[in-house]
Amino acid sequence: MDLKLIEKKWQQRWEKAKLHGFDKKSDAPKLYVLEMFSYPSGAKLHVGHWYNYGPADSYARFKRMQGYNVFQPMGFDAFGLPAENYAIKTGVHPKDSTEKNIATMENQLKAMGAMFDWSAEIKTCGEDYYKWTQWMFLQLYKKGLSYRKEAPVNWCPSCQTVLANEQVVDGVCERCSTQVVRKNLTQWFFKITEYAEELLTGLDTLDWPEKTKNMQRNWIGRSTGCEIEFPCESGDKIRVYTTRCDTVFGVTYVVLAPEHPLARKLATPEQLPAVEAYIEEASKANEIERLSSTREKTGVFTGSYAINPLNGRRVPVWLADYVLASYGTGAVMAVPAHDERDYQFATKYGLPIVKVIEKQGGETTLPFCEDGIVVGSLDFDGLVGEEARDAIATQISKLGKGGKKINYRLRDWLVSRQRYWGAPIPVIHCPNCGAVPVPEKDLPVRLPYDVEFRPDGKSPLAKHAGFMETVCPVCGKPAQRDPDTLDTFVCSSWYYLRYADPNNEKAPFDRAAADRLLPVDTYVGGAEHACMHLLYARFFTKALRDMGYLDFDEPFKRLVHQGVILGPDGNRMSKSHGNIVSPDDYVNEYGADAFRLYLMFGFSYTEGGPWNDDGIKAIARFLDRVEKIVLKIGGYKAKRDEPYGAEEKALDYARNFAISRIAKDLEAFSFNTAVARLMEFVNALYKYDGVENKNVSLLKAAAKDLILLIGPCAPHFADELWEQTGGKGFVLEQPFPREDPEALRLDEKEYAVQINSKIVCKAMIPSDLDRDAVEAFVLALPEIAARTAGKAVKKCVVVPGRLVNLIVG
RNA sequence: GCGGACGUGGCGGAAUGGCAGACGCGUUGGACUUAGAAUCCAAUGGGAGACCGUGAGGGUUCGACCCCCUCCGUCCGCACCA
Secondary structure, eight states: OOHHHHHHHHHHHHHHTTOSSOOTTOOSOEEEEEEOOBOTTSSSOOHHHHHHHHHHHHHHHHHHHTTOEEEOOOEEOOOSHHHHHHHHHHOOOHHHHHHHHHHHHHHHHHHTTOOOOGGGOEETTSHHHHHHHHHHHHHHHHTTOEEEEEEEEEEETTTTEEEOGGGEETTEETTTOOBOEEEEEEEEEEOGGGGHHHHHHGGGGOBSOHHHHHHHHHHHOOEEEEEEEEEBTTSOEEEEEESOGGGGGGOOEEEEOTTOTTTTTTOOTTTHHHHHHHHHHHHHSOHHHHHOTTSOOOEEEEEEEEEOTTTOOEEEEEEETTSOTTSTTSEEEEOGGGOHHHHHHHHHHTOOOOOOEEOTTSOOOSSOOSOOEEOSSGGGTTOBHHHHHHHHHHHHHHTTSEEEEEEOSOOOEEOEESOSSSOBOOEEEETTTEEEEOOGGGOOOOOOSSOOOSOSSSOGGGGOHHHHEEEOTTTOSEEEEOOOEEOHHHHTTSHHHHTTSTTOSSSSSOHHHHHHHOSEEEEEOOGGGTTTHHHHHHHHHHHHHHTTSOOOSOSEEEEEOOOEEEOTTSSOOOTTTTOOOOHHHHHHHHOHHHHHHHHHHSSOTTTEEEOOHHHHHHHHHHHHHHHHHHHHHHTOOOOOOOOOSHHHHHHHHHHHHHHHHHHHHHHTTOHHHHHHHHHHHHHHHHHHHTOSSOOHHHHHHHHHHHHHHHTTTSHHHHHHHHHHTTOOSOGGGSOOOOOOHHHHOOSEEEEEEEETTEEEEEEEEETTOOHHHHHHHHHTSHHHHHHHTTSOEEEEEEETTTEEEEEEO
16 A cells, blocks of 8 residues: 555545534534644754654544544744744744745644644734734733833843843853843743742642653742841841741851842942942853852852841841842841851851751761751750741741741743744833833734844844834823733743634634633643743633633643654754654655654653664554455455354454553553554454454454554554445544453463462463462462472462462471 | 652563563564565574573562662753742
């Protein structure tokens, strides 16, 4: 069979029959199966796309055959930096290159033979989509979840532009190799931190890989601690955050982040030059350098002192960049005896070290950072760990100097990008009224085409007068648009909702349409999105719920990550390794079905692994074998239900075993074992076909099941065989075979017989024997009788259907 | 540094605490062919053998690839979060 030829034919027939869409009229249970949409940066689908979409589509097809009304849409995450960088390099406009790439990829996706519902296709760079992305921004703004603040960004002084973290390579600009500095700019943020607690607890309800849930947990980083106020002699108050308030009597100095608002103010006149210099120096270090824990700590004394509210001790106030401005209060109490970092710093600068915790039942070596017995802390001496922290926190509250506090590492989401190829931020800056949201009726704020996007120091849109100049919606006076665009992760935070109602011109989606389809039942995509897209989408869902647009809490009930297909050399595929495997070459030679089947069979789905050419040849051979035996059986004329003896029973068993296992395996995304079960079934068919006096009816029924079982995995191939053997309609419309439990019941089963846990022999034992009868049966076996003669059987373990273990003294 | 995952034949990989290595690749032998390709059949963890084998070492158990502890290696995530 020429797979390439038949694939085209079946794709056309499927399309004509509108076989693949979600059936709005059906009352079958819905199942929303979603794969992460494609990013059209390259012109072609790569192996990773096939690996994500092919097997996931087989799952979707399987569920459809099981009777679900499956919705499986596809679209394009079409805004983003790569298209813009490509434009800067080649001069091809991002819109043009993106549209061209999308057209190519659409064709390739269709050639894959996946049952995508193309009627719901979306492209995030389309006006009809980004209009609603902007709408989302406005709703978040109304709800107080979108706000503007000054924040440090990576800034290249040579290119005069903000850089994304990925564009900073080893502290320098990837384009001009200039040292990148941090600079404060006013940017838009989404208040994802408002949902930190729910984003954390909601994870418990999700059927997601534990690893991914843990990554989100760590990313959110909840910690319980205590805030404590240290009054300064200047009258200022320094609030610190600590998780170890049980060590508060060991504080020997206080440290502020260089960006702390009091940093300059607390500097005494003679210390001011040094403080200024230090702040300047710290601003030059980039984030990655600065956060490196291996770097030697630096700092400067402000000249001021603060008072420890618990013991009245006067301690010096320092600045040091090992303290982060963006976490907690941006200030810490330093306890060198019980904190690794403070210890290093105190040792370097000769600051005192005061031990206030003793190791329980052992020698205390400093720094000692575990829980222990409190000492030198007045009334609190003798308390341990949590009870000490509770008591001290209570005391701090009583003094009115702070109290218990929960903090998260999660930061608000910075969504402004000084970039062209994205959704414009729908805000107008008015000299009189300030930042004014664009009225919803004026959406979309269109992204102009004729823009100079080559970097020359300004946000590309800022140079486009026609875009920038507008009037204030509030006072009507001349005003300027916000020149920034939204992070592309904003576009992808709600696309799964738009699929439910892709052509709605009045709203991002209709509530009823969303309720009909969502949440996504099974979401399949790469693990690299664990702490970005997958977190942002959850945030959007919760925010939209609280604004009354949705009534579910989580967008993706079940999540599966496919692994990564490596090059044949075991390295990640890349141009520099020269190990890129092009799907097209293989699809052209073997067909999409063979390619998909190899991706299912050759790897453990969630693991991935190195590509191997031999594997796909084996699959081509397997398909040939299937075709041969199915067509041969299809040609048998006689209708005969006889005989039905041991050989027939074996075939029937193999058939029903395959049905039962393949259903389980596909459900679990265990594609490699599902294909293995198909192969076993084919082997059984060949074996039975070799029998002389055949039960033709049984054989034909088995061959029919084989076509249906292979249908989800090799859809074109299965439809071709289905047609050639007289099947009506499409395989996808047939119910997935159901196993006959009777056929799986065997009269006798092979047991392994052990004596003292060592296998002695195997025995066929009737299935209807009870435990004692099995023991008696085994003891009567000649090999066993000989070895147990004259010995006492102390114990007999029977695992029904599998094994007997005799413990003999 | 912290956290997680993984480690099984020559290779990809299977195994609810119960016969380790399903299925496939590769290899070897055979059949069919003038010959080869293709196909089909058989064998294939190691060892001549008793036996030994799931990274190493311990433990729990009648029984451990699977559970527990220690160590080694690989990969991934986070990385001064007080």
